[in-house]
Amino acid sequence: MAATIKDVARLAGVSQSSVCRALAAPDQVRPATRERVHQAAAQLGYRPNRVARSLSTGRTGNIGLVLPDIANPFFPGVVKAVQRRAREFDLAVLLADTDEDPAAELELISTMTKQVDGFLLCSPRASDEDLRSVSGDTPVVFVNRRVGRLPSVNFDSADGIRQAITHLAALGHRRVAYVAGPRSSWVNRERLRSIRSVATAMDLEVVEAGNVTPTLEGGIAVADQILAASVTAVIAFNDMIGLGLLSGFNARGVNVPADISVVGFDNIPTAGLVNPPLTSVDMPKEQCGRSGVELLVQLLNDREGRAGSRRLLPTQLIVRGSTGPAART
Amino acid sequence: MAATIKDVARLAGVSQSSVCRALAAPDQVRPATRERVHQAAAQLGYRPNRVARSLSTGRTGNIGLVLPDIANPFFPGVVKAVQRRAREFDLAVLLADTDEDPAAELELISTMTKQVDGFLLCSPRASDEDLRSVSGDTPVVFVNRRVGRLPSVNFDSADGIRQAITHLAALGHRRVAYVAGPRSSWVNRERLRSIRSVATAMDLEVVEAGNVTPTLEGGIAVADQILAASVTAVIAFNDMIGLGLLSGFNARGVNVPADISVVGFDNIPTAGLVNPPLTSVDMPKEQCGRSGVELLVQLLNDREGRAGSRRLLPTQLIVRGSTGPAART
DNA sequence: GCCACTGTTGGAATCGGTTCCAGAACTTTT
DNA sequence: AAAAGTTCTGGAACCGATTCCAACAGTGGC
Numbered sequence: 001m002a003a004t005i006k007d008v009a010r011l012a013g014v015s016q017s018s019v020c021r022a023l024a025a026p027d028q029v030r031p032a033t034r035e036r037v038h039q040a041a042a043q044l045g046y047r048p049n050r051v052a053r054s055l056s057t058g059r060t061g062n063i064g065l066v067l068p069d070i071a072n073p074f075f076p077g078v079v080k081a082v083q084r085r086a087r088e089f090d091l092a093v094l095l096a097d098t099d100e101d102p103a104a105e106l107e108l109i110s111t112m113t114k115q116v117d118g119f120l121l122c123s124p125r126a127s128d129e130d131l132r133s134v135s136g137d138t139p140v141v142f143v144n145r146r147v148g149r150l151p152s153v154n155f156d157s158a159d160g161i162r163q164a165i166t167h168l169a170a171l172g173h174r175r176v177a178y179v180a181g182p183r184s185s186w187v188n189r190e191r192l193r194s195i196r197s198v199a200t201a202m203d204l205e206v207v208e209a210g211n212v213t214p215t216l217e218g219g220i221a222v223a224d225q226i227l228a229a230s231v232t233a234v235i236a237f238n239d240m241i242g243l244g245l246l247s248g249f250n251a252r253g254v255n256v257p258a259d260i261s262v263v264g265f266d267n268i269p270t271a272g273l274v275n276p277p278l279t280s281v282d283m284p285k286e287q288c289g290r291s292g293v294e295l296l297v298q299l300l301n302d303r304e305g306r307a308g309s310r311r312l313l314p315t316q317l318i319v320r321g322s323t324g325p326a327a328r329t
Numbered sequence: 330m331a332a333t334i335k336d337v338a339r340l341a342g343v344s345q346s347s348v349c350r351a352l353a354a355p356d357q358v359r360p361a362t363r364e365r366v367h368q369a370a371a372q373l374g375y376r377p378n379r380v381a382r383s384l385s386t387g388r389t390g391n392i393g394l395v396l397p398d399i400a401n402p403f404f405p406g407v408v409k410a411v412q413r414r415a416r417e418f419d420l421a422v423l424l425a426d427t428d429e430d431p432a433a434e435l436e437l438i439s440t441m442t443k444q445v446d447g448f449l450l451c452s453p454r455a456s457d458e459d460l461r462s463v464s465g466d467t468p469v470v471f472v473n474r475r476v477g478r479l480p481s482v483n484f485d486s487a488d489g490i491r492q493a494i495t496h497l498a499a500l501g502h503r504r505v506a507y508v509a510g511p512r513s514s515w516v517n518r519e520r521l522r523s524i525r526s527v528a529t530a531m532d533l534e535v536v537e538a539g540n541v542t543p544t545l546e547g548g549i550a551v552a553d554q555i556l557a558a559s560v561t562a563v564i565a566f567n568d569m570i571g572l573g574l575l576s577g578f579n580a581r582g583v584n585v586p587a588d589i590s591v592v593g594f595d596n597i598p599t600a601g602l603v604n605p606p607l608t609s610v611d612m613p614k615e616q617c618g619r620s621g622v623e624l625l626v627q628l629l630n631d632r633e634g635r636a637g638s639r640r641l642l643p644t645q646l647i648v649r650g651s652t653g654p655a656a657r658t
Numbered sequence: 659g660c661c662a663c664t665g666t667t668g669g670a671a672t673c674g675g676t677t678c679c680a681g682a683a684c685t686t687t688t
Numbered sequence: 689a690a691a692a693g694t695t696c697t698g699g700a701a702c703c704g705a706t707t708c709c710a711a712c713a714g715t716g717g718c
Contacts, residue, residue, distance in 0.1 A: 002443070004704060015668040020706060030666060050444050051389060052704030054380045055673045062423075062444075070405045070412075071598070080399050083426045087437075092444060094391075095424040097412045108416075114331070115379050115391075115421060216598070243602055250604075269400070269545070273572055275579075275604035333674060344698045349676060359684095359696060381674030384703045 003044035012040035023048070062092045063296060064112045067122040068100045072214060072240060073268035074285065075122065078143070081289025082120060089297050091117075100213070102126045102184055106134075113138055117300055120292045121145070125184040139299040143292045145186045146310070151299055153291045153311045157187065157265070158194040160281035160315035164235060164263050165198045167279075167317055172326035173233040173261065175205040177226050179245070181214045181237030188237055191265070195235065207231055212241060219244015223252065232260060232326040239264035239271050242278050246322065257324030267318050276321030284313050332373035341369035352377070392625060393441045395425045395434060396451040401543060401569060402597035403614065404451065407472070410618025411449060418626050420446075429542070431455045431513055435463075442467055446629055449621045450474070454513040470625040472617060474515045475639070480628055482620045482640045486516065486594070487523040489610035489644035493564060493592050494527045496608075496646055501655035502562040502590065504534040506555050508574070510543045510566030517566055520594070524564065536560055541570060548573015552581065561589060561655040568593035568600050571607050575651065586653030596647050605650030613642050 009019045014033060022029045022037035029037075040046075054060045065082055067075050079095070086093050094116055098105040102125040109119065118139035124131055131147050134140055142152035168176060178195050181188040192208070199206045207229045212218030219241035226234050226245065236242035242264025249256055256262055256276055264271060267282035291311050298309065338348045343362060351358045351366035358366075369375075383389045394411055396404050408424070415422050423445055427434040431454040438448065447468035453460055460476045463469055471481035497505060507524050510517040521537070528535045536558045541547035548570035555563050555574065565571035571593025578585055585591055585605055593600060596611035620640050627638065 005706095006704080016705080017668060017670095017707075018666085021667090024706080028666080033666080047439075047443060049704050051380060051383045052673095053706075055384050055675090055704080056706040058673075060380060065424075070399075070409050073402065073405075073598075076399045076402075076405055079424070080426050083399075083424060084428075092441060093424050095394075095408070095412060095422050097409050099413075112421060114376060216602070247602060269402075270599045270602065273545070273576060273599060273603050334676095335674080345675080346677075346699080347697060350697090353676080357696080362696080378674055381703095382676075384674080384705085385676045387703075 002049075003046045005046070005048070007044055008037065008040045008046050011044060012036045059300075060115055060117050061090060062094050062116045063293070064094045064096060064109070064116040064119040065122065066096045066098060066105060066108060066112075066119060066124065068098050068105075068125055069214075070095075070097050072238075073270060074238065074266045074283075077285035078122060078289040078292075081286040082293055083289075085290045085293040089293065091293075091297075098125065100125060100182060100184075102130075106130055109134055118296045120296055122292075123185065123187060125182070139296060141292050141296045141299065143288060149310070151295050151309055153288055153295060153313065155283045155288070155313050156315050157191055157281070158198075160265065160283075160317060161191060161194040161235075162198050163315070163317035164279075164281055165195070165202055165204060167319060167323065168233050168235075168261065168263070169202050169204060171233075171261065171324060173204070174326070175207065175231045176233040176235060177207040177209050177229050177231040179209045179219070179222055179226065179234060179236045179241050180211045181218075181241065183211045185214075185237075191237065209234075212237075214238050215240050216244040216247065219246075220248040220251075223248025226260075227252065227254060233263070233323070234260060235263045237265065239266045239268045239278060239280055242280065242322075243270060243274060246274060246276070246278065256322050259327050261323040261326070263323060271318075272320065279320045279323040280318050282316045282318050284315075287313055331378075332375045334375070334377070336373055337366065337369045337375050340373065341365045388446050388629075389444055390419060391421045391423050391445045392622070393423045393425060393438070393445040393448045394451070395427060395437060395441075395448060395453065397427050397429045397434075397454055398543075399424075399426045401567075402599060403567065403595045403612075406614035407451060407618040407621075410615040411622055412618075414619045414622040418622065420622075420626075427454065429454060429511060429513075431459075435459055438463055447625045449625055451621075452514065452516060454511070468625060468628040470621050470628065472621045478639070480624050480638055482617055482624060482642065484612045484617070484642050484644050486520055486610070486644060487527075489594065489612075489646060490520060490523040490564075491527050492644075492646035493608075493610055494524070494531055494533060496648060496652065497562050497564075497590065497592070498531050498533060500562075500590065500653065502533070502560075503655070504536065504560045505562040505564060506536045506538050506558050506560040508538045508548070508551055508555065508563060508565045508570050509540045510547075510570065512540045514543075514566075520566065538563075541566075543567050544569050545573040545576065548575075549577040549580075552577025555589075556581065556583060562592070562652070563589060564592045566594065568595045568597045568607060568609055571609065571651075572599060572603060575603060575605070575607065585651050588656050590652040590655070592646075592652060600647075601649065608649045608652040609647050611645045611647050613644075616642055 005019050009016045019037050022034045083093050096108040105126050123144040128147050146152050212222050264278050264280040267280040271278040271280045334348050338345045348366050351363045412422050425437040434455050452473040475481050541551050593607050593609040596609040600607040600609045
């Protein structure tokens with residue numbers, strides 16, 4: 001079997017404690033001993049058993065990454081960055097996909113809570129109250145959601161929306177639709193609020209279309225409703241819905257952007273590939289994953305350091321072919 | 330803090346051992362005792378500490394999911410299914426993204442090996458030899474790769490290729506290109522072999538284009554080379570490359586499928602969204618994830634059950650707009 | 659040459675479960 | 689009612705690390 005600390009101790013002719021110190025706190029051990037221990041460890045290919053370590057230190061070396069749907073192309077970029085940054089801190093990532101279900105989310109969190117040191121909750125769907133209570137038990141960093149003053153990483157959507165609406169207004173659009181995402185999504189509520197406020201300020205009229213699932217199907221399903229709303233542009237909660245709209249419009253022979261302009265959020269990789277390519281508000285996903293891990297690590301080290309640090313990442317409108325001058329009405 | 334087994338024992342007025350049995354092996358304990366323990370456990374909200382359990386049982390309750398690039402849209406579907414099925418077996422999923430790097434892959438595996446009961450290695454890039462050695466240490470199920478007779482889940486690519494080439498031949502294509510993926514990819518080598526053999530059998534000529542990264546950029550970069558090869562159709566290692574080709578051809582004013590037909594593999598969600606939509610060989614990703622977990626669980630339970638069970642999943646050509654009759658040459 | 663001091667080291671307790679083993683508590687048999 | 693058998697139960701060892709504490713060695717000062 002794998003070598004344990006005892007094997008190393010025996011081979012090096014020292015006690016367990018010394019082996020442990022030689023590896024964990026090298027300056028507390030005489031160079032000669034340290035050397036012997038290192039050699040013995042190397043010879044046996046010794047790797048400390050993380051489970052045993054966890055038990056005595058109370059730290060697992062794992063972080064939980066919880067997200068609503070990894071099939072949504074927004075997330076893989078974040079996941080990848082989280083993974084990479086976590087590895088640099090010698091942390092492993094436990095992944096949980098909640099299928100957009102708030103109850104499943106809480107259930108998964110509570111199941112995982114003993115095996116992780118902290119959570120990165122991406123776009124969580126649960127209520128503020130429930131999330132607050134999770135955050136009371138375990139260190140948590142929220143991603144793409146703000147819960148009071150708790151640590152979080154967010155995108156400056158408000159600014160993205162300002163850019164998008166300014167862009168549309170400059171193209172002569174006066175009446176635009178907003179296709180809302182899941183009702184349980186905090187980001188959705190935030191975006192709706194920003195859009196209302198920016199639109200009012202810029203004297204645009206906003207028509208709100210029902211909540212749909214943030215998927216292609218959701219966008220396709222709502223296309224008719226948008227066409228009936230006699231708007232010249234539509235802003236979708238995210239790119240998946242935006243792509244669904246493009247697909248729906250195309251199927252109905254509606255020309256984008258000549259007849260109607262479409263703007264999405266997230267700037268997922270596919271956005272630039274379709275025809276016409278989708279104008280979208282880019283979110284720096286890698287930076288987001290990295291920052292999330294960094295904040296969490298900070299939270300884990302500053303034990304009880306109630307420093308509710310929050311980060312806001314910049315967004316940027318990427319103008320592509322799906323937006324153009326407003327159609328004559 | 331959280332309640333431990335001792336707290337439960339004290340409250341129920343029994344020993345630790347009885348608590349443990351009452352919860353793990355209820356039939357070995359008198360109903361009255363069992364009841365008292367359950368009540369005490371419920372009252373304290375007791376949840377066994379998985380770390381402690383792991384240490385004594387030698388099982389972690391985790392499985393490691395290793396894949397080359399989660400940003401490749403082929404994987405999220407698999408990951409989601411793995412996650413879900415694993416949860417049903419009360420297993421947590423540790424995710425590792427290797428960035429297509431064989432060395433990083435082995436390093437990640439060896440780091441994680443102590444904290445998981447087994448691995449699901451998706452499209453691993455390491456050598457047969459290294460993988461065999463990993464498989465000697467820990468239960469492993471290979472996904473999208475075959476290593477000797479070791480347990481694996483694979484797609485019947487050969488059949489998919491037969492379908493694709495038959496389709497192209499029926500459209501009058503006589504000379505097609507194959508854009509190879511990463512040299513380290515086993516699937517790539519397999520596909521190349523199948524294509525050669527099927528093409529020979531059907532009397533088609535195959536031109537092989539250099540190995541590229543299985544990304545959009547890879548496809549775009551190789552577009553010129555394909556155009557220079559005077560073929561009427563091109564088969565790409567995967568859809569990402571296929572989409573890159575479409576994008577590259579479009580940028581050069583080459584019409585698909587009038588001038589050239591394109592076929593991809595994987596049938597990723599984006600394939601149906603671009604214009605023209607990409608003809609692709611579909612792989613049942615969810616089934617793949619589920620089967621992988623099932624095989625692994627089986628392997629974990631049949632300790633030393635050297636049953637090298639392997640599954641082969643069906644593939645299906647999805648014909649879309651990117652393929653059409655061969656251009657006149 | 660003795661004392662005090664810092665620097666190292668080994669022994670043992672600990673984390674929270676699981677499991678073996680021996681003995682206690684019940685049943686059944688005679 | 690005693691003997692034999694079965695079922696339950698508690699004590700203790702164990703998994704593999706970490707860490708506290710006491711003991712020890714070596715150094716320097718006097």
